Amino acid sequence: MPYVNIKITREGASAEQKAELIAGATELLRRVLGKNPQTTVVVIDEVETDNWGIGGETVTVRRARGQ
Amino acid sequence: MPYVNIKITREGASAEQKAELIAGATELLRRVLGKNPQTTVVVIDEVETDNWGIGGETVTVRRARGQ
Amino acid sequence: MPYVNIKITREGASAEQKAELIAGATELLRRVLGKNPQTTVVVIDEVETDNWGIGGETVTVRRARGQ
Amino acid sequence: MPYVNIKITREGASAEQKAELIAGATELLRRVLGKNPQTTVVVIDEVETDNWGIGGETVTVRRARGQ
Amino acid sequence: MPYVNIKITREGASAEQKAELIAGATELLRRVLGKNPQTTVVVIDEVETDNWGIGGETVTVRRARGQ
Amino acid sequence: MPYVNIKITREGASAEQKAELIAGATELLRRVLGKNPQTTVVVIDEVETDNWGIGGETVTVRRARGQ
Numbered sequence: 100m101p102y103v104n105i106k107i108t109r110e111g112a113s114a115e116q117k118a119e120l121i122a123g124a125t126e127l128l129r130r131v132l133g134k135n136p137q138t139t140v141v142v143i144d145e146v147e148t149d150n151w152g153i154g155g156e157t158v159t160v161r162r163a164r165g166q
Numbered sequence: 167m168p169y170v171n172i173k174i175t176r177e178g179a180s181a182e183q184k185a186e187l188i189a190g191a192t193e194l195l196r197r198v199l200g201k202n203p204q205t206t207v208v209v210i211d212e213v214e215t216d217n218w219g220i221g222g223e224t225v226t227v228r229r230a231r232g233q
Numbered sequence: 234m235p236y237v238n239i240k241i242t243r244e245g246a247s248a249e250q251k252a253e254l255i256a257g258a259t260e261l262l263r264r265v266l267g268k269n270p271q272t273t274v275v276v277i278d279e280v281e282t283d284n285w286g287i288g289g290e291t292v293t294v295r296r297a298r299g300q
Numbered sequence: 301m302p303y304v305n306i307k308i309t310r311e312g313a314s315a316e317q318k319a320e321l322i323a324g325a326t327e328l329l330r331r332v333l334g335k336n337p338q339t340t341v342v343v344i345d346e347v348e349t350d351n352w353g354i355g356g357e358t359v360t361v362r363r364a365r366g367q
Numbered sequence: 368m369p370y371v372n373i374k375i376t377r378e379g380a381s382a383e384q385k386a387e388l389i390a391g392a393t394e395l396l397r398r399v400l401g402k403n404p405q406t407t408v409v410v411i412d413e414v415e416t417d418n419w420g421i422g423g424e425t426v427t428v429r430r431a432r433g434q
Numbered sequence: 435m436p437y438v439n440i441k442i443t444r445e446g447a448s449a450e451q452k453a454e455l456i457a458g459a460t461e462l463l464r465r466v467l468g469k470n471p472q473t474t475v476v477v478i479d480e481v482e483t484d485n486w487g488i489g490g491e492t493v494t495v496r497r498a499r500g501q
Contacts, residue, residue: 121219127391141219152322152342173236188353194257208353255420275420286456286476303441328458389487409487
């Protein structure tokens with residue numbers, strides 16, 4: 100019954116990669132806490148780089164500097 | 167003053183249906199806890215089926231199997 | 234498969250009231266969008282009044298003023 | 301190491317304004333709690349006015365009435 | 368820079384198990400998307416069983432029935 | 435009408451500091467986007483250091499090492 104929310108910047112994650120994140124997070128909860136995969140929910144949010152900040156600046160600005 | 171966040175898959179909910187969810191959630195908080203509707207906030211997130219997982223797989227894959 | 238998060242101030246909601254919120258939110262999603270109640274998840278967060286702000290001040294301060 | 305999530309309606313906030321929100325929230329955590337800006341994360345969600353409710357109705361409806 | 372939020376019911380997860388969830392989620396993001404572990408944040412919320420609903424009822428009620 | 439959620443580790447923030455965060459976040463939204471302070475909601479979550487991870491380990495472990 101766990102609920103997992105993964106937030107990443109929107110920078111081209113493929114459907115296959117997102118499916119891997121979902122499978123992996125579900126398996127992690129099963130392995131560590133014995134949670135039933137059938138009721139584990141995973142939601143991925145992809146966030147524009149203009150809308151994500153770290154170190155007080157946007158990821159857009161960091162990417163432009165090559166970070 | 168409650169805050170309600172409703173996450174659903176993006177599968178064609180209409181503006182009318184979303185307005186009904188907002189009215190219904192606001193009324194629920196008023197009825198059960200006496201919360202003031204004027205300051206109840208409801209935010210609906212519609213999530214791509216590639217980004218929503220249950221049972222370790224994406225909703226896209228489940229829908230393709232007819233689930 | 235929806236996920237609903239309800240945030241309220243921690244001011245004595247009973248187990249019965251919280252069960253009513255859970256039943257009501259689940260039924261709302263079933264009625265408006267035909268969502269399967271068996272996979273609808275509702276999580277209630279009760280937040281200390283010191284940790285909830287509206288109008289730029291904490292609910293603790295507002296309650297002390299009788300609001 | 302704080303995490304800040306700012307949700308606003310999608311009504312034309314510019315990249316500059318979003319960068320200001322990110323810088324301002326990061327500075328706020330530094331000033332009040334001495335948190336390290338380098339590990340402070342800020343995520344802004346812009347929500348369609350059809351998906352945001354207050355007072356039991358959508359922001360779309362409120363804007364149409366001039367509110 | 369990803370942010371992962373894991374919500375589970377509060378039913379006795381140990382500090383070691385929570386450390387395993389944090390390590391596992393961080394490694395998952397590194398493996399699938401090449402994300403830098405140093406800036407991956409994981410937050411675990413443990414929710415009272417009275418405050419978690421599925422199938423329209425609380426986990427407290429389900430546990431009492433042996434589910 | 436904005437909603438701001440601030441997550442910090444539970445390490446002794448005082449009621450005064452939390453009130454400052456609430457006032458500051460509300461003022462930030464007013465200054466940058468002209469948002470009405472009366473309907474701006476701020477919720478602070480304080481998270482146990484066992485439940486917060488960065489760099490693949492818990493803050494508890496990092497604090498024990500002096501970080």
